[in-house]
Amino acid sequence: xxxxxxxxxxxxxxxxxxxxxxxxxxxxxxxxxxxxxxxxxxxxxxxxxxxxxxxxxxxxxxxxxxxxxxxxxxxxxxxxxxxxxxxxxxxxxxxxxxxxxxxxxxxxxxxxxxxxxxxxxxxxxxxxxxxxxxxxxxxxxxxxxxxxxxxxxxxxxxxxxxxxxxxxxxxxxxxxxxxxxxxxxxxxxxxxxxxxxxxxxxxxxxxxxxxxxxxxxxxxxxxxxxxxxxxxxxxxxxxxxxxxxxxxxxxxxxxxxxxxxxxxxxxxxxxxxxxxxxxxxxxxxxxxxxxxxxxxxx
Amino acid sequence: xxxxxxxxxxxxxxxxxxxxxxxxxxxxxxxxxxxxxxxxxxxxxxxxxxxxxxxxxxxxxxxxxxxxxxxxxxxxxxxxxxxxxxxxxxxxxxxxxxxxxxxxxxxxxxxxxxxxxxxxxxxxxxxxxxxxxxxxxxxxxxxxxxxxxxxxxxxxxxxxxxxxxxxxxxxxxxxxxxxxxxxxxxxxxx
Numbered sequence: 001x002x003x004x005x006x007x008x009x010x011x012x013x014x015x016x017x018x019x020x021x022x023x024x025x026x027x028x029x030x031x032x033x034x035x036x037x038x039x040x041x042x043x044x045x046x047x048x049x050x051x052x053x054x055x056x057x058x059x060x061x062x063x064x065x066x067x068x069x070x071x072x073x074x075x076x077x078x079x080x081x082x083x084x085x086x087x088x089x090x091x092x093x094x095x096x097x098x099x100x101x102x103x104x105x106x107x108x109x110x111x112x113x114x115x116x117x118x119x120x121x122x123x124x125x126x127x128x129x130x131x132x133x134x135x136x137x138x139x140x141x142x143x144x145x146x147x148x149x150x151x152x153x154x155x156x157x158x159x160x161x162x163x164x165x166x167x168x169x170x171x172x173x174x175x176x177x178x179x180x181x182x183x184x185x186x187x188x189x190x191x192x193x194x195x196x197x198x199x200x201x202x203x204x205x206x207x208x209x210x211x212x213x214x215x216x217x218x219x220x221x222x223x224x225x226x227x228x229x230x231x232x233x234x235x236x237x238x239x240x241x242x243x244x245x246x247x248x249x250x251x252x253x254x255x256x257x258x259x260x261x262x263x264x265x266x267x268x269x270x271x272x273x274x275x276x277x278x279x280x281x282x283x284x285x286x287x288x289x290x291x292x293x294x295x296x297x298x
Numbered sequence: 299x300x301x302x303x304x305x306x307x308x309x310x311x312x313x314x315x316x317x318x319x320x321x322x323x324x325x326x327x328x329x330x331x332x333x334x335x336x337x338x339x340x341x342x343x344x345x346x347x348x349x350x351x352x353x354x355x356x357x358x359x360x361x362x363x364x365x366x367x368x369x370x371x372x373x374x375x376x377x378x379x380x381x382x383x384x385x386x387x388x389x390x391x392x393x394x395x396x397x398x399x400x401x402x403x404x405x406x407x408x409x410x411x412x413x414x415x416x417x418x419x420x421x422x423x424x425x426x427x428x429x430x431x432x433x434x435x436x437x438x439x440x441x442x443x444x445x446x447x448x449x450x451x452x453x454x455x456x457x458x459x460x461x462x463x464x465x466x467x468x469x470x471x472x473x474x475x476x477x478x479x480x481x482x483x484x485x486x487x488x
Contacts, residue, residue, distance in 0.1 A: 215307030225348025
């Protein structure tokens with residue numbers, strides 16, 4: 001009996017290692033905060049509430065800020081059918097479906113859990129892709145939902161957010177630290193630790209985000225059974241992404257983490273390290289590998 | 299989907315269940331005598347084709363096997379592709395048991411050839427006074443649900459009748475309890 005395309009042991013290991021490192025950095029950060037004494041628990045609670053609210057309302061917030069509108073099956077029958085069939089194949093609850101009225105071709109998924117998830121596509125992507133290609137893109141987004149990427153990345157960036165708050169409000173905390181020498185020393189240490197934690201966790205979170213993209217690409221290939229369709233969709237989207245006017249690019253910049261392809265794609269390896277998404281070439285290579293893996297499974 | 303699978307981003311398509319299909323052979327009596335839905339002589343299996351040759355082999359073998367069986371039972375078989383790229387194996391037979399057997403055989407054979415994860419649904423057509431009821435079996439959930447289209451273009455379905463059917467049939471058939479999963483199949487060729 002044929003086994004399904006399994007999980008990618010290398011990818012899983014890298015993802016696990018990244019999360020492990022992130023946890024280590026955060027533990028170090030917590031230890032420094034603990035050493036420095038009181039004054040930071042309030043901040044942690046504040047960040048927890050802020051991220052919690054952001055996470056809880058993520059579906060509505062992202063839809064609202066992107067100008068996306070939820071569509072009924074009557075308005076977008078084809079889109080709904082594709083999503084329904086994928087949900088049935090993957091045995092997932094059907095996410096809500098939204099459309100962004102822009103000609104920029106893109107798609108994203110958001111929501112705190114599979115039951116409250118939304119997949120959104122732009123008018124531009126619906127016009128450019130064939131149904132099987134659109135299905136592959138939707139399968140990628142639904143893999144994000146299934147893998148709970150929103151939760152994973154929100155949790156992963158928790159202490160990085162705390163660290164960035166401390167950095168930004170250094171002078172406030174500096175004044176807080178008291179007049180005696182030990183107090184200001186502590187504040188300085190916390191500040192330096194925050195900076196180090198922030199920088200390291202930034203890279204780790206970006207790496208994690210890229211690994212989650214590969215995992216979602218793999219999930220799409222497993223769901224649809226055709227890695228080629230996703231590859232062809234990615235090429236089509238990125239080809240037209242490069243021709244987008246600058247103004248749109250800036251508008252879209254903040255939401256890159258949710259998109260199937262970021263609006264501003266860098267070319268060199270440093271840009272790649274800073275990016276939320278793997279480069280197109282790497283994704284295409286990965287999809288080709290999946291195609292071979294599927295063929296070799298006999 | 300375990301916690302660890304989600305954390306590490308591993309995707310697994312749930313396996314298909316084919317055995318519950320046989321509960322249909324007896325359930326049709328209730329459908330006919332109590333509810334007035336008569337078998338419409340048609341059924342189908344719909345699946346999402348994969349691109350690899352292994353799948354192509356499984357699909358070809360299943361088609362041949364089903365065609366052979368259909369010849370013996372004097373029923374018609376047709377293969378069709380819809381606008382979304384999904385493949386339909388369509389059966390025509392006056393005998394309800396034969397339809398159930400063919401649908402089960404197709405699903406079972408695909409499963410044995412390792413393509414079970416590609417199975418989406420089996421669909422059985424029933425009729426009453428010009429209305430059509432599609433009894434849909436989801437392979438992933440191993441459960442049935444009703445779909446009574448009223449107007450394909452307007453995407454209207456007869457929810458009242460579907461719920462009545464659910465109330466009366468859920469004890470006889472493995473039933474899909476979650477109504478949000480009663481996915482329609484508009485323009486169903488069955």
